[in-house]
Amino acid sequence: MEKGLLIVLSGPSGVGKGTVCSALRKRATDLTYSISVTTRKPREGEVEGVNYFFRSREQFEEMIRKGELLEYAEYVGNYYGTPANFVQQSLEAGKDVLLEIEVQGALKVKERFPDGIFVFLTPPSISELRNRIVGRGTESKDTIDKRMDTAVEELSLIKHYDYAVENDQIDAACERILSIIVAEHCRKERVLPYLTKWIEEVR
Ligand SMILES: Nc1ncnc2c1ncn2[C@@H]1O[C@H](COP(=O)(O)OP(=O)(O)OP(=O)(O)O)[C@@H](O)[C@H]1O
Numbered sequence: 434m435e436k437g438l439l440i441v442l443s444g445p446s447g448v449g450k451g452t453v454c455s456a457l458r459k460r461a462t463d464l465t466y467s468i469s470v471t472t473r474k475p476r477e478g479e480v481e482g483v484n485y486f487f488r489s490r491e492q493f494e495e496m497i498r499k500g501e502l503l504e505y506a507e508y509v510g511n512y513y514g515t516p517a518n519f520v521q522q523s524l525e526a527g528k529d530v531l532l533e534i535e536v537q538g539a540l541k542v543k544e545r546f547p548d549g550i551f552v553f554l555t556p557p558s559i560s561e562l563r564n565r566i567v568g569r570g571t572e573s574k575d576t577i578d579k580r581m582d583t584a585v586e587e588l589s590l591i592k593h594y595d596y597a598v599e600n601d602q603i604d605a606a607c608e609r610i611l612s613i614i615v616a617e618h619c620r621k622e623r624v625l626p627y628l629t630k631w632i633e634e635v636r
């Protein structure tokens with residue numbers, strides 16, 4: 434069976450990754466969404482196994498030792514990681530898998546899965562990015578400042594991504610991401626086999 438596509442969506446805190454993923458979940462029910470593990474405390478309304486698997490630092494470090502994570506990163510004082518088995522089994526079963534992760538982790542995934550599709554979500558402006566993270570009302574001022582400082586570093590790594598998608602409007606951002614996935618399927622399933630065949634014929 435043809436393996437599924439691995440799509441990695443990242444970008445600075447507050448750009449709207451979670452919001453766009455939730456909108457995608459409603460529209461693209463054939464996509465598989467990986468649920469991450471974190472040592473961050475749950476925010477109000479967050480549910481174990483739905484938003485994240487919430488674990489202690491000791492439990493997380495045990496998962497690292499056992500090789501249970503595809504990638505992990507320490508981000509503004511907490512660990513975040515992607516469970517390896519779920520992603521690998523889903524890809525093997527031919528499902529397209531979407532990871533919503535920060536930039537250090539995305540670059541680690543790129544080393545292991547160079548054929549993945551790396552999408553960087555960008556804000557309309559830096560001031561709008563701050564407005565969004567402040568407006569969400571979930572972080573302290575100190576955490577917002579740290580996340581904004583990290584955002585500046587993250588934006589400089591956009592060159593390592595295959596696509597930049599602006600999240601000006603949620604629906605428009607979803608459309609762009611879905612178009613990328615369709616195009617990548619066409620490339621993988623149609624163009625590459627043709628190219629391979631033509632190259633074999635010329636030889
Ligand atoms: N296109 C948009 N226009 C206006 N507001 C938006 C848009 N997308 C998201 N938001 C708002 O911005 C805030 C941050 O969004 P969200 O939590 O999805 O960001 P995130 O990138 O997942 O952040 P983090 O990395 O911190 O988890 C939310 O309050 C959300 O409602």
Ligand SMILES: Nc1nc2c(ncn2[C@@H]2O[C@H](COP(=O)(O)O)[C@@H](O)[C@H]2O)c(=O)[nH]1
Nearest residue numbers: 469470473505506513514515533534535538
């Ligand atoms: N490297 C990873 N980053 C992840 C993962 N799951 C989420 N994240 C990213 O962490 C930050 C902060 O998230 P928050 O929920 O505390 O706002 C954000 O950029 C997420 O995308 C993961 O498994 N690995």
